[in-house]
Amino acid sequence: MKLEVQNGSFSYKKNLPILKRVHFSVESGELMAVLGPNGVGKTTLLRCIMGFLRWNEGRSLMNGEDIYTMSSRKLWQYVSYVPQAKGAFSDFIVEDMILLGCTNRLGLFATPGKYEKEQVQKVAERLGITHLLHKRCTEISGGELQMVLIARALAAQPTFLILDEPESNLDFKNQLVILDTLSELASEGIGCIFNTHYPTHALMRASKSLLLQKGGDTLFGDTTQIMTETNLENTFGVKTMIGEFETSNNTYRSVFPIQILPESEKAVQEETPEEVIAGVLILFSDSALLEKINRWIIPYNAYLIGRMEIPYRAEGVYMIYLTFDSPVEQIDRLTHRLMSLSGVQIKTLLSPKKKNRMGDNPKIIDYTGRRNSTYSKPP
Amino acid sequence: MKASFLGKQNHKQDFSRKWDFFLVLIPLVVALLALGIGRINVSPLEVLQSIGAHLGLGDALSPQIEVVLWNIRLPRILLALFVGAGLSAAGCVFQSLFSNPLATPDTLGVASGAGFGAALGILLELPFLGVQMVSLLFGIVAVMLTVLAGSSRQQGINRFVLAGIMMGSLFSALISLVKFTADTENQLPAITYWLMGNLDSANYYSLLLGLPFILGGIIVLWLLRWRINLLPLSEDEARSNGVNIWNLRIITVLCATAMTASCVSMCGQVGWVGLLVPHLCRMKWGNNHLKLLPASIFIGAAFLVMVDTAARSISAAEFPISILTAIIGAPFFIVLMRHTEGWKQ
CATH class of the missing domain: 3.30.70.1150 (ACT-like. Chain A, domain 2)
Known part of the structure; x- marks a missing residue:
């Protein structure tokens, strides 16, 4: 399975391009990070990929088929979207919230039955959140809510997962929980695209990276080639250094912002x-x-x-x-x-x-x- | 006692499962009891006996009581059942649609529009069915105007709420205008009394005109009740679950406004039910419409029959029902809110 964007350009207003000729492809099992300064259009990119917004030029393809003209039922069998765990959401019981993810596979008037409930149980076990199932979404922490939203997306049994800043607003540990989950999902064959504000997360986890720069230019490629100090400096306007820590069994790399250019x-x-x-x-x-x-x-x-x-x-x-x-x-x-x-x-x-x-x-x-x-x- | 039965989630599940069965029973029992209550008291046993007689078992009651039961009280109780169910269902889905706990069936201005239509009908001295039709018409016109005013390329749902409030106050002003021009001897009291809401004009003909809208709306919403859960979510979230959110919103608005316009056209502005009953149900059944919507429908039906029965039997003169829904409902609601966690968003 392959999700790709060919020469996608998008602008809200004429002559003010947000995205220019974006070109990338992600295979199932790959983890791709999208980085860029605030307001550069990371969420817009995700919305364009999924067909919520229409590319002015170019297209998104799922296995060679144009996503915008694909039936929504078919598209959402392959792709699941995890929004940011903030903003308006209703006060559901966690189990019901995850069940909502099954809606695409249900008929118009159908209600979830035994099979869907088992599916929810499985997804919850896989993510280790069974203890949350009977709590209310307003009672749980931000990190737990993010896990619930990922669970909801997984309940649809997708091949690709698109996440909008999944680890923002979370503490150290919860960030790791989310990132580990993403790595694990990728190793199980799910392709993940995630927006992030943390270059280090892209560096450590993603196999591919996409840098969005002001004015709509993009850099895409293997993380090792894209996530360089120079590219980051050009993208964020901040002098950066990539440092390393070595332990006996691994090398950890991190991006340090040094000063504003x-x-x-x-x-x-x-x-x-x-x-x-x-x-x-x-x-x-x-x-x-x-x-x-x-x-x-x-x-x-x-x-x-x-x-x-x-x-x-x-x-x-x-x-x-x-x-x-x-x-x-x-x-x-x-x-x-x-x-x-x-x-x-x-x-x-x-x-x-x-x-x-x-x-x-x-x-x-x-x-x-x-x-x-x-x-x-x-x- | 109260805490253990309202507060804890685990208990809540068993509790609501048991209540599923009672839910259907409650309006039936309430309706049966209400049939017997009034100036001529008929015991529940006698009511059952009369029902039996209609089914060909046993003897009928005296002809006078039969007329009271089946020609006067039954249409009225049917009206109360359906209006209660319709207004509660409409309020319930509007609260979810606008993610706003203050949303009522009138949020898009439909009740004010229908009220204006009725006032106009009374001013023009139309017969009752004519008033009902004009009222229904203006209710729908009001919603169409709201949707026209609120729609734009930027797809924000709150624009519709604002447009609805504007349309509501516009039609309220028009009602005042009609009242101002109405004849103070007969028309003004009639309009005022009608606006306060009462079910005493119920007969089988007006039911025949109004019920299809309510029934149709309830059936469609009932069938869609799982998908209605996606209404409070953000647009992208709903779409990514494979739901065409704008179609769903339009269907919901159509059903809810058709039901509300029909209710108002039959019995005037019955306030509070659409706000109160869904909230009561949210406290007990949670926000999953799989249970919340049926609960709102059945509890709403039972609630309005109870209130209407009180309205017609408290005193010799009939009480406007809006007054009673608020006087009974508001304190009850506050007590419940303080004992449970209430609406959270």
């Missing part, structure tokens, strides 16, 4: 990739990796200005030291790729090149102009 600097950054001198130290013990790493470095040879291999055979440790003069994105991409190898440790040192520093020559803003003035006549 001034508007002008952000604008320049979009045009001019920051160039850096980078030193990359790669440490590993498995000799089989040597060939692989060397192969991966080949595409970056154009930027390579120095290279040293230091085998320490007595201890079975290899070290490679590389020096680059390159745009920072390229360094990011290479290091992220290398980091995906197990048993490899990487240290990267970056030094911005002088010609790129802001403020030295404020009159010359565009890239080519500055390059000419500084390159041809070095200070």
Whole structure:
């Protein structure tokens, strides 16, 4: 099963595009995160995907069939929607609330029977919320309510789950409960698309990511390639760093917001990739990796200005030291790729090149102009 | 005692299961008792005997009592049963439709419209059936105007509530205008008395005109009762459960307004029932319309028969029913609200 959007563009008002040529696809069993600043149109994107709003151009496809013209009964057999656990909802008993998820499979005048009740029981057991079944929706906590809404969506037995900020407004633990649930559902073969305000959640959980930027541009791809410091900086206008913690059996990565970038600097950054001198130290013990790493470095040879291999055979440790003069994105991409190898440790040192520093020559803003003035006549 | 039987969820389930059976029985028993109560008292046994006689078993009562029972009291009780059921059902679905505990059958202005129609009918000295028809017509006109005024490209349901309140006050003003121009000797008292609501004009002909609307509305809502649960949810939520929310809303509004217009056209503005009974039922049966709607219908029917019986037997002169629904209903409601958790949203 495949849910995809082809070249979707949408605007509420003419000449004010919210989404421009959005293009992505999610297979069942994949987890896709949608990130973007407030008000950029994350919820609008979800509504367009599901056909609540009609794309001005492009379309959403479920297994190749246009969602907008699909019968709603058929569509909602495949897709379930989990709204934010806030706003108006009626004071139902939790069991009834979850039962509502079965409505699509019932006839117009039918009422849920034994089969649907068993289904609710199963879903509740799967999510570990059986103790809530007889409580009222107004009595339970926000995290519990979110689980109930997920249960309601699962009661429809969907192949794809679309969630609108499922972990917002929740505490640490409940966020993990929701994220673990999503990971588990994905491993069971359900495709999930979720909006989130937490880049770290996308980084740690999602296999694919979609970044929505102001003005409607989007970046989509594998999380490792999309969730880079540069992309996040461009999307949110915030200087970010991606850090790592290692434990004995896992590496945890997290995105730290460092400082707000001034508007002008952000604008320049979009045009001019920051160039850096980078030193990359790669440490590993498995000799089989040597060939692989060397192969991966080949595409970056154009930027390579120095290279040293230091085998320490007595201890079975290899070290490679590389020096680059390159745009920072390229360094990011290479290091992220290398980091995906197990048993490899990487240290990267970056030094911005002088010609790129802001403020030295404020009159010359565009890239080519500055390059000419500084390159041809070095200070 | 009260806490254990109203408060706890687990008890509530067994409790309401038992009540499912009584629900159907209550209006029947109340109606049977009400048949015997009045200026001529007939004991329940005699009522049963008379029913038996109609089915061909045993002897009939005296002809005078037979006429009182079957030609005067029965149409009136039938009217009360159906008006009570219709107004409660309409109030119940309107509260869910607008996610607003204050919604009543009149929220879209239908009762004011129908009231204006009736006042106009009385002013024009139409016969009773004519008044009923004009009233029904204006009730529906009022709702159509409300829907026209409230509809726009932005699909917000609260616009309709606002438009309904506006239409309600417009028609209230028109009622005042009719009253102002009416002849103070006969027409004005008739209009005023009619607006306060009473069921004494019930006869089989007016029932024949009015009941199909109420019955039709109740049947459609009853069949849709599971889907009505989706009305208070947000539009996207409802749609993602495979329900065409706007069709559902339109059907609900059509049924509820047809029922209300028909009720008002038969017996004037019977206030409170549409607000009170659904809330009473919410406290006991919760917000699932699978149970709430049937409960509202049956309790509403029984409630209005009781109130109407009181209205016609409390004093020699007949009491307007709106006064009694409020005087009996409001304190009862407050007591219940304080002893249960009440409406929560």
